[in-house]
Amino acid sequence: MNDMRIVERTVDTHDVKIDAKDVNVHYGTSHALKGVSVAIPDKTVTAFIGPSGCGKSTFLRCLNRMNDTIASCRVDGLIALDGEDIYDRRVDPVQLRAKVGMVFQKPNPFPKSIYDNVSYGPKIHGLTRNKAELDEIVESCLKKAALWNEVKDRLHSPGTGLSGGQQQRLCIARAIATSPEVLLMDEPCSALDPIATAQVEELIDELRSSFSVVIVTHSMQQAARVSQRTAFFHLGNLVEYGETGQIFTSPQDPRTESYISGRIG
Amino acid sequence: MSVLLLLAVMAAIGAAGYIFCRGRVMAQVGGNPRELHSLPGYYGWNGAIMATLPALAVMVVWLIAQPLILESRVVSHLPEATAAEPAARKLAMADIRRVASGLDLAVAGGAIPAQDVATISPGEVRARLGTVGVALGSDVTPETLAAAITWRDQARSGLIGRSVVVILVALAGLAYALMATKPDFRARNRVEKVVLGGLIAASTVAILTTVGIVASMLSESFEFFGMYPWTEFFFGVTWSPNFSGGSTFGFLPLLWGTLYITLVAMLVAVPLGLFAAIYLAEYASPRARSVIKPLIEVIAGIPTVVFGIFALITVGPFLRDWLAQPLGLGNSGSSVMTAGIVIGILNIPYISSLSDDIINAVPQSLRDGSFGLGATKSETVRQVVLPAALPGIVGAGLMATSRAIGETMIVVMGAGAAAKLSLNPFEAMTTMTVKIVGQLTGDTDFGSPETLVAFALGMTLFVITLCLNILALYVVRKYREQYE
Incomplete structure (x- = not known):
């Protein structure tokens, strides 16, 4: 843990963006998530760490109701975005997902051009009035995703032709193009090499100024490098949640200490 | 012994x-x-x-x-x-x-x-x-x-x-x-070499058969073109074979009939088959799918002659009484429409089955990506899944087209055997395959152009379907790697 780069950890605002209270998730008969309560602040990077199968990805997918697409999945408890229950009957999960964007583990650009990949969200949500505005959104999102310089001359070549790291940054550009309020990232760097990982991590830190970012990661170094808040999950329980530096330097729970020092996992 | x-x-x-x-x-x-x-x-x-x-x-x-x-x-x-x-x-x-x-x-x-x-x-x-x-x-x-x-x-x-x-x-x-x-x-290597030889031989049989078919048709076709000028065959607009001599073999009415009936068939089969495939692959619950898919595929098991009966006694009269006569477009039960619609229905399971497999092969991660951006299921299907599956779907459509072009029995019973060059879809027309059968059945003399024209027709038909298949292969190859 010596290579840990302690980034600026002061949290800019303390407004709670997502407030989860006593969330339980069942897949059929198995109890995947047990009574998780977390308050995720705005304009912050929050990392979820923990061993495989601990429920961190499941919890992440609860935050934009991606679990709805799994028939056997049942979620109860309260998850509020800006104080509104996202599991309320009146909430359209499709609208919710436009506000809570998601980046996946494996880069999954659509088999379309780079331009069409980024403009996909704005187009289906009718965010622009004309082509010029759309062009502007595409350019600004690609710039935010630190991809603009690499692709500006080939916006109309297929997105699948990019390298793995570029594809993942394209997916991030695609996700921020719908101007979400929260960006969920499910192990966004696990399929990338160290250089691409560093680029994406840098990007995540920049995104913090505009969004609340929640990232699931297997790499504790990554959590330490990019996040201000860290939550440690173990066997479906939220064991410990707090300021990242504190979690890594003086964990309160013995399980957290065992995990970050490599004894369990 | x-x-x-x-x-x-x-x-x-x-x-x-x-x-x-x-x-x-x-x-x-x-x-x-x-x-x-x-x-x-x-x-x-x-x-x-x-x-x-x-x-x-x-x-x-x-x-x-x-x-x-x-x-x-x-x-x-x-x-x-x-x-x-x-x-x-x-x-x-x-x-x-x-x-x-x-x-x-x-x-x-x-x-x-x-x-x-x-x-x-x-x-x-x-x-x-x-x-x-x-x-x-x-x-x-x-x-x-x-x-x-x-x-x-x-x-x-x-x-x-x-x-x-x-x-x-x-x-x-x-x-x-x-x-x-x-x-x-090294007995293992020897045995495996022999097995390899067997595998190669098996694949060669199919190729050699095709070569044999082409060779036999080619020689007979050349014999025909020796007796009858090829310009009149390919550009003639009258088809009237006469076994007592003095025939004209204009191929265009047959080509037109074939293409017209195939077009109607595809207009029926492609939308219905594709929509059925989208429902099965994207919307149907596993239980509904396990019932509906085999039921659609039952159609593929019905002999075409039974479809012909359906065309002859149900679809034909229905179209004549409810569409053709009220619209004043003719009073024939046998028509391009009848045969086309029935052939289209016959082809639905091919398109739906193939497209269903292709749609299922589109990675789930693409759907997740689209859902994650706040797209609805329908937007995801239209803008992500179908474009990704398009090459395969085009291939399936072209394969079904080849089948429709080759269909004979339904055409005989549904569209009749009159070679005509007309735009009216409620008129009786016929196709190349029907004429091939017509020229080769009964007492035939394999030296006369009336019989040999069948081989020229067969050869032309073969070339048309071959081109379609090559086109299908090309389309599928060109776009295949898009999401890999």
Whole structure:
């Protein structure tokens, strides 16, 4: 843990963006998530760490109701975005997902051009009035995703032709193009090499100024490098949640200490 | 020894080869298979292959060569004039073969004692063979009888020779395999090479068949174009074959009928099949899918002639009474519409089944990506899944088109057999396949253009479907790697 780069950890605002209270998730008969309560602040990077199968990805997918697409999945408890229950009957999960964007583990650009990949969200949500505005959104999102310089001359070549790291940054550009309020990232760097990982991590830190970012990661170094808040999950329980530096330097729970020092996992 | 018996003997030698070679190599290493290069079974298989394969090859060559050699030997019995003229020679040979096999039957049935065959007189042959059920059209000439007797003798000695040679080759192969069987002999590699050869042979059969079909059609087509100018065939607008001569074979009405009916069929099949596939792949619950998919595929199992009946007595009259007559477009029950709609229905399961597989092959991660951006299911299907699956769907459509072009029975019963060049979809028209059948059924003379035109039509049809298939392959290849 010596290579840990302690980034600026002061949290800019303390407004709670997502407030989860006593969330339980069942897949059929198995109890995947047990009574998780977390308050995720705005304009912050929050990392979820923990061993495989601990429920961190499941919890992440609860935050934009991606679990709805799994028939056997049942979620109860309260998850509020800006104080509104996202599991309320009146909430359209499709609208919710436009506000809570998601980046996946494996880069999954659509088999379309780079331009069409980024403009996909704005187009289906009718965010622009004309082509010029759309062009502007595409350019600004690609710039935010630190991809603009690499692709500006080939916006109309297929997105699948990019390298793995570029594809993942394209997916991030695609996700921020719908101007979400929260960006969920499910192990966004696990399929990338160290250089691409560093680029994406840098990007995540920049995104913090505009969004609340929640990232699931297997790499504790990554959590330490990019996040201000860290939550440690173990066997479906939220064991410990707090300021990242504190979690890594003086964990309160013995399980957290065992995990970050490599004894369990 | 008959071929069947010979095969049985070869199988027995092969089995012996397996047992001997396996036993021998196991004895050489004192029963410890670890010292062998290959598993003991491979040595056994090597023995079996070496014993049977060369012998089988010799037998096949013999079976093909024997009649040719016999023919060249008996041809000396025939009069000069007959032997020189290919067609007459063919007929004479058929006679000889018939008499020879008749004699065989007569001997087997006891009508002629075996020792009398050589001395039988030409005059009594016909009556004697008649008693064992071999009817000859005319009395046998002395030359034919002499040739038949020679043929029969030679064939008998050939039969014995064949058995002896084949069994000797089998035994030699077995001996060779036994000698080669040593612990460090690479039996596994040898056996796998033979298996590879078998796989290649299997794939070659299909290709050779295609080549054979094309070759036979080509030669007949060239014969046709020798009798009838190709410009009038490809650009003529009147199709009126007349078996008593003076026919015009304008191919355009048939091409138009074929394309028109295929177009209607595809307009029915592609949307219905594709929508069914989208429902099955994206919306249906697993339970609904397990019921609906087999039900759609039942259509593929219905014989086309049953579809023809459906076209003839249900769809045709319905379209005539409710659409064609009220709109004043004609009063024929047989029409392009009738055949097209029914062929389209027939093709729904092909399109839906293939498209369903293709849509399912689109990675779930693409759907997740789209859902994650706040797209609805329908937007995801239209903008992500279908574009990704498009090459496969186009391929499925072109395959179904090829099938629709080749459809015959439904066209006969649904669209009639009148070759017409008209835009009205409620008029009876016909297709190339129907005319091929029409020109080749009944009493036909394979020297007249009226019959040979069928081959020219077949060739053209083949070229059209081949081009479609190549186009399908090209489309699928070009876009295949998009999401990989």
